[in-house]
Amino acid sequence: MTDPSTWHVYLVTDRSFSLGRSTLEVVEAAVSGGVSAVQLREKDLCTRDFYREGVQLREFLRSHRVPLIINDRIDIALALDADGVHMGQEDMPLSRARQILGPDRIIGISINELDQITDESVELADYLAISPVFSTPTKPDATAPWGLEGVKKVRSLTNLPLVAIGSIKLQNAREVVLAGSDCIAVVTAITAAPDIAGATRQLVDEVRQAKSIRQNDTAKQ
Ligand SMILES: Cc1ncc(COP(=O)(O)OP(=O)(O)O)c(N)n1
Ligand SMILES: Cc1nc(C(=O)O)sc1CCOP(=O)(O)O
Numbered sequence: 628m629t630d631p632s633t634w635h636v637y638l639v640t641d642r643s644f645s646l647g648r649s650t651l652e653v654v655e656a657a658v659s660g661g662v663s664a665v666q667l668r669e670k671d672l673c674t675r676d677f678y679r680e681g682v683q684l685r686e687f688l689r690s691h692r693v694p695l696i697i698n699d700r701i702d703i704a705l706a707l708d709a710d711g712v713h714m715g716q717e718d719m720p721l722s723r724a725r726q727i728l729g730p731d732r733i734i735g736i737s738i739n740e741l742d743q744i745t746d747e748s749v750e751l752a753d754y755l756a757i758s759p760v761f762s763t764p765t766k767p768d769a770t771a772p773w774g775l776e777g778v779k780k781v782r783s784l785t786n787l788p789l790v791a792i793g794s795i796k797l798q799n800a801r802e803v804v805l806a807g808s809d810c811i812a813v814v815t816a817i818t819a820a821p822d823i824a825g826a827t828r829q830l831v832d833e834v835r836q837a838k839s840i841r842q843n844d845t846a847k848q
């Protein structure tokens with residue numbers, strides 16, 4: 628299992644924000660730009676089509692050694708032999724998801740409120756998603772945004788790897804990482820970019836630089 632604290636940019640797919648390109652096309656270009664992980668997120672597909680889409684991505688991502696995470700659906704993750712799942716607070720409880728998926732698959736969990744961090748099952752997760760850092764039109768039903776102060780607060784409360792999501796772009800990626808996130812998760816900064824590989828490369832460089840600044844600052848303290 629790859630350690631999510633080493634990830635830089637995590638692509639979350641969304642066919643409706645991909646400028647007419649297929650999810651496979653988007654993922655291929657994002658991988659050539661250096662994404663660390665890909666989450667297949669399909670809120671409207673039937674099980675059969677979700678699975679078929681996953682088969683295509685799994686073959687490609689496996690050959691490039693990039694982890695495939697499935698949103699919401701443990702059954703599809705198992706059927707695909709995917710690397711992990713992302714669960715929200717309204718999805719399968721973490722403790723049950725861990726029992727089903729075993730110790731080796733990655734499980735990420737969305738954190739929308741502070742008291743969710745102190746829930747004892749949280750330690751069963753491999754990463755926490757700070758959800759959302761900034762409000763975003765891509766997910767209109769997201770909860771209230773954490774802001775950068777929220778990212779700092781979460782960082783002070785846990786050593787688990789942190790993934791920040793919600794309106795993260797090249798312009799604000801650095802401040803999100805300096806506030807304490809290990810990785811950024813994005814939809815439209817990649818899926819809606821005219822040059823997906825180029826946009827991904829820029830995001831990866833930005834996060835890499837910010838992580839190295841943060842590590843140097845921590846070493847000095
Ligand atoms: C990396 C990442 N973070 C947060 C989410 C949101 O998960 P959830 O709250 O379950 O909402 P849906 O994505 O299922 O609509 C995510 N998918 N990925
Ligand atoms: C899938 C998802 N989950 C979120 C959360 O807050 O839990 S925000 C989000 C969409 C993020 O899209 P963009 O990078 O285009 O803002």
Ligand SMILES: [Mg+2]
Nearest residue numbers: 699714715718
């Ligand atoms: Mg969910």
